[in-house]
Amino acid sequence: xxxxxxxxxxxxxxxxxxxxxxxxxxxxxxxxxxxxxxxxxxxxxxxxxxxxxxxxxxxxxxxxxxxxxxxxxxxxxxxxxxxxxxxxxxxxxxxxxxxxxxxxxxxxxxxxxxxxxxxxxxxxxxxxxxxxxxxxxxxxxxxxxxxxxxxxxxxxxxxxxxxxxxxxxxxxxxxxxxxxxxxxxxxxxxxxxxxxxxxxxxxxxxxxxxxxxxxxxxxxxxxxxxxxxxxxxxxxxxxxxxxxxxxxxxxxxxxxxxxxxxxxxxxxxxxxxxxxxxxxxxxxxxxxxxxxxxxxxxxxxxxxxxxxxxxxxxxxxxxxx
Amino acid sequence: xxxxxxxxxxxxxxxxxxxxxxxxxxxxxxxxxxxxxxxxxxxxxxxxxxxxxxxxxxxxxxxxxxxxxxxxxxxxxxxxxxxxxxxxxxxxxxxxxxxxxxxxxxxxxxxxxxxxxxxxxxxxxxxxxxxxxxxxxxxxxxxxxxxxxxxxxxxxxxxxxxxxxxxxxxxxxxxxxxxxxxxxxxxxxxxxxxxxxxxxxxxxxxxxxxxxxxxxxxxxxxxxxxxxxxxxxxxxxxxxxxxxxxxxxxxxxxxxxxxxxxxxxxxxxxxxxxxxxxxxxxxxxxxxxxxxxxxxxxxxxxxxxxxxxxxxxxxxxxxxxxxxxxxxxxxxxxxxxxxxxxxxxxxxxxxxxxxxxxxxxxx
Numbered sequence: 001x002x003x004x005x006x007x008x009x010x011x012x013x014x015x016x017x018x019x020x021x022x023x024x025x026x027x028x029x030x031x032x033x034x035x036x037x038x039x040x041x042x043x044x045x046x047x048x049x050x051x052x053x054x055x056x057x058x059x060x061x062x063x064x065x066x067x068x069x070x071x072x073x074x075x076x077x078x079x080x081x082x083x084x085x086x087x088x089x090x091x092x093x094x095x096x097x098x099x100x101x102x103x104x105x106x107x108x109x110x111x112x113x114x115x116x117x118x119x120x121x122x123x124x125x126x127x128x129x130x131x132x133x134x135x136x137x138x139x140x141x142x143x144x145x146x147x148x149x150x151x152x153x154x155x156x157x158x159x160x161x162x163x164x165x166x167x168x169x170x171x172x173x174x175x176x177x178x179x180x181x182x183x184x185x186x187x188x189x190x191x192x193x194x195x196x197x198x199x200x201x202x203x204x205x206x207x208x209x210x211x212x213x214x215x216x217x218x219x220x221x222x223x224x225x226x227x228x229x230x231x232x233x234x235x236x237x238x239x240x241x242x243x244x245x246x247x248x249x250x251x252x253x254x255x256x257x258x259x260x261x262x263x264x265x266x267x268x269x270x271x272x273x274x275x276x277x278x279x280x281x282x283x284x285x286x287x288x289x290x291x292x293x294x295x296x297x298x299x300x301x302x303x304x305x306x307x308x309x310x311x312x313x314x315x316x317x318x319x320x321x
Numbered sequence: 322x323x324x325x326x327x328x329x330x331x332x333x334x335x336x337x338x339x340x341x342x343x344x345x346x347x348x349x350x351x352x353x354x355x356x357x358x359x360x361x362x363x364x365x366x367x368x369x370x371x372x373x374x375x376x377x378x379x380x381x382x383x384x385x386x387x388x389x390x391x392x393x394x395x396x397x398x399x400x401x402x403x404x405x406x407x408x409x410x411x412x413x414x415x416x417x418x419x420x421x422x423x424x425x426x427x428x429x430x431x432x433x434x435x436x437x438x439x440x441x442x443x444x445x446x447x448x449x450x451x452x453x454x455x456x457x458x459x460x461x462x463x464x465x466x467x468x469x470x471x472x473x474x475x476x477x478x479x480x481x482x483x484x485x486x487x488x489x490x491x492x493x494x495x496x497x498x499x500x501x502x503x504x505x506x507x508x509x510x511x512x513x514x515x516x517x518x519x520x521x522x523x524x525x526x527x528x529x530x531x532x533x534x535x536x537x538x539x540x541x542x543x544x545x546x547x548x549x550x551x552x553x554x555x556x557x558x559x560x561x562x563x564x565x566x567x568x569x570x571x572x573x574x575x576x577x578x579x580x581x582x583x584x585x586x587x588x589x590x591x592x593x594x595x596x597x598x599x600x601x602x603x604x605x606x607x608x609x610x611x612x613x614x615x616x617x618x619x620x621x622x623x624x625x626x627x628x629x630x631x632x633x634x635x636x637x638x639x640x641x642x643x644x645x646x647x648x649x650x651x652x653x654x655x656x657x658x659x660x661x662x663x664x665x666x667x668x669x670x671x672x673x674x675x676x677x678x679x680x681x682x683x684x
């Protein structure tokens with residue numbers, strides 16, 4: 001079936017809701033409107049308004065009520081319309097979603113999937129382009145995934161739907177309709193916590209995820225590099241094994257992400273490689289990321305989001321050391 | 322042209338006054354003498370547990386604690402009016418609920434000593450039907466609304482009751498939760514336990530609204546103000562709300578008073594005149610209920626002494642059991658995800674192997 005990320009996610013949610021009558025979707029404009037990106041299109045008419053809930057415009061209680069629904073035996077899938085607005089629910093996520101299992105010693109668990117579009121490059125309003133993965137990964141207790149293609153989007157969504165943990169499901173806006181893939185019509189899972197080596201190579205390792213996967217792939221293809229490209233897919237818990245193995249194999253590592261440089265996923269990966277494989281490196285690790293400042297208005301975003309040129313120049317540096 | 326398009330009234334209800342006199346017209350007919358005595362016992366136990374834990378905290382045997390002294394009628398009266406399958410979502414001061422719902426006392430002391438392991442008995446709706454306490458103010462209210470949604474979805478006819486203080490009604494989550502409950506007509510009862518103080522901020526500085534109950538009007542849901550030190554009045558208000566819960570939510574503002582400190586980390590002499598506290602002492606919820614019971618010949622000094630002795634024994638045994646608890650730091654790691662990720666396992670193993678979980682100092 002030819003699908004883009006939007007239709008793959010729609011299909012995954014449809015399958016999950018058919019499998020599990022306890023699954024409910026909630027969020028702003030997700031019912032009649034099908035979501036501002038149409039990820040939930042058609043699900044209201046199929047499953048009814050008790051399972052596809054158009055909520056009042058109030059982000060904290062979208063997550064807060066989802067917590068109660070999960071305690072009450074439902075499997076809620078809250079949608080936060082944009083990652084920048086999701087901060088209004090940050091208190092509920094940090095203080096409760098991440099902690100409930102621990103604070104009740106697993107007596108109460110909160111299976112849920114918190115969905116939100118992330119990252120920029122689509123010339124939209126302020127607060128519609130953030131890449132907040134680290135903010136959720138840092139807390140502990142939250143699984144954070146970010147697919148970069150339709151196959152992974154559907155497979156990760158179904159893995160999350162079959163799991164028992166709260167999952168922060170980050171959907172790169174720019175990739176929603178960028179390309180289609182032929183993906184299976186039936187249910188399948190992409191394992192959570194497992195990175196995908198999307199291309200084998202010997203000369204360098206490029207670790208990336210989300211919007212930057214396409215950018216990295218293009219550079220590697222155009223320059224015909226023998227690069228190992230790792231798509232993390234899951235940010236937390238991080239697949240350290242795959243990262244360390246590849247670092248040891250090539251001896252040269254670059255990490256590419258759209259989120260700001262400082263205290264980012266690149267810093268985390270660099271530290272882990274430094275702890276476990278530093279003597280097997282031939283060159284210092286290089287991070288390519290957005291500058292350490294808040295996402296600008298769209299007029300400046302092409303100077304902010306890492307592009308093929310920025311990645312390519314960093315590769316030159318990595319290979320020259 | 323201008324015309325009145327909306328009008329609203331907030332009622333205040335009191336059934337039992339400070340001297341234990343009853344408004345017979347309002348007295349709930351389904352409430353037996355035995356039940357009233359049982360409520361009195363729960364209120365007395367809650368006060369005794371409260372005093373014990375304060376003492377333990379002062380000795381360094383319990384963590385920072387928010388006492389319920391003076392608020393027993395609001396907590397016990399509301400809890401007692403709920404049915405077996407109804408669900409409780411407390412804030413951080415409602416310790417009496419755990420007693421009414423039957424949480425083993427030692428589990429409560431375990432929590433008050435700072436161990437999550439006490440909450441492992443506060444299980445899913447099928448068991449005790451009471452959730453763990455929630456500390457960030459008002460953040461429990463959306464949980465309660467979501468639970469009420471799940472209850473409505475399951476069509477089992479049960480309801481949810483939740484609690485928030487007077488200060489908590491200034492929080493966004495309060496407004497979001499009552500709004501959500503109103504939109505979906507959820508079986509939810511929101512108790513505003515108005516004890517007059519949010520740490521150092523008196524009720525009149527919290528909001529310009531004349532009552533807290535009137536905040537429900539904006540969410541389109543019914544509300545009432547009740548004397549929160551009148552256990553019969555609280556019971557009646559909540560019973561009525563339970564009866565109506567199939568039609569939607571109710572907000573009940575209980576006017577009570579924080580006789581003690583906000584928490585053990587607080588010194589109210591800095592902001593609250595003693596005269597303020599003295600003025601509330603005659604309105605004590607336990608005192609007035611005892612007057613009522615004694616006047617009816619249902620209670621006397623010897624019964625009081627017998628109950629106090631029983632409570633002491635119960636509490637001492639629970640404290641002993643809680644203090645015998647041996648913590649296992651591995652529980653921190655093993656209750657984060659439904660499975661153990663490799664990277665977390667490595668941290669756990671490293672911590673265990675390093676020996677820093679043992680007592681000791683750097684040589």
